[in-house]
């Protein structure tokens with residue numbers, strides 16, 4: 001399995017990578033700091049799972065999500081966001097996200113996510 | 118005068134913690150107003166108070182409702198919420214308020230919910246707790262802002278600035294969190310601890 005972690009915050013990326021590594025060991029994990037870089041990395045590395053932040057500069061999660069799904073419908077996109085409004089969730093689920101998770105992610109939450117996908 | 122700066126990493130951590138705290142606060146306010154708010158990326162700066170006042174002068178609109186709420190603890194300071202006249206009128210419309218008094222009351226309650234949930238969550242993310250005083254409100258022209266006492270006691274401030282934006286209702290606000298002195302040192306230390314724990 002290959003993973004891509006997308007967030008404009010280094011802290012947020014590190015925290016996802018850390019909890020991911022606790023469960024998947026030495027799987028390949030790529031990182032992107034905005035939606036545009038994420039789409040490029042999806043094309044280049046064909047990850048199976050993408051963790052995607054919503055509020056980002058250049059291209060935000062709402063913009064990146066359909067482009068990622070366009071590359072490959074089978075990619076599982078986990079939206080990890082501080083925006084916990086119901087409308088945000090509805091919107092990303094309609095765009096093809098697998099789930100919408102509230103930040104921050106810890107190791108327990110990561111285990112739940114990995115069990116569900 | 119001391120001159121503290123934040124490193125890129127410290128800024129990143131603070132911005133992300135603020136993002137989480139703000140997301141939480143916005144959801145509560147959005148629920149309260151039965152409206153959807155778009156989130157923006159928080160802007161973080163260390164400024165001299167004079168610079169902050171200049172910046173406030175540049176905000177558009179000539180009259181604002183301005184409310185503040187102080188918080189105390191290891192992390193202490195003040196949160197301020199600005200809402201321009203037009204947005205305030207739209208808020209009144211949205212909530213079907215009829216008098217100025219009701220509007221002031223609604224803005225105070227909005228400030229209270231917004232800034233206390235924001236600061237509580239921010240403090241929690243930094244592993245500490247804060248106590249709040251009651252919010253107060255004033256309606257002042259921006260060119261008189263520098264006469265506001267709450268800014269006078271800060272020489273250097275960390276300004277965390279974020280927009281509250283309800284597009285459909287045309288309600289815009291701006292939230293500032295101001296911290297100073299010992300809190301800035303404490304904050305820097307805490308931000309580094311948080312980042313190191315992730316390495």
Ligand SMILES: [Mg+2]
Pocket residue numbers: 007008009053054055056136
């Ligand atoms: Mg972000």
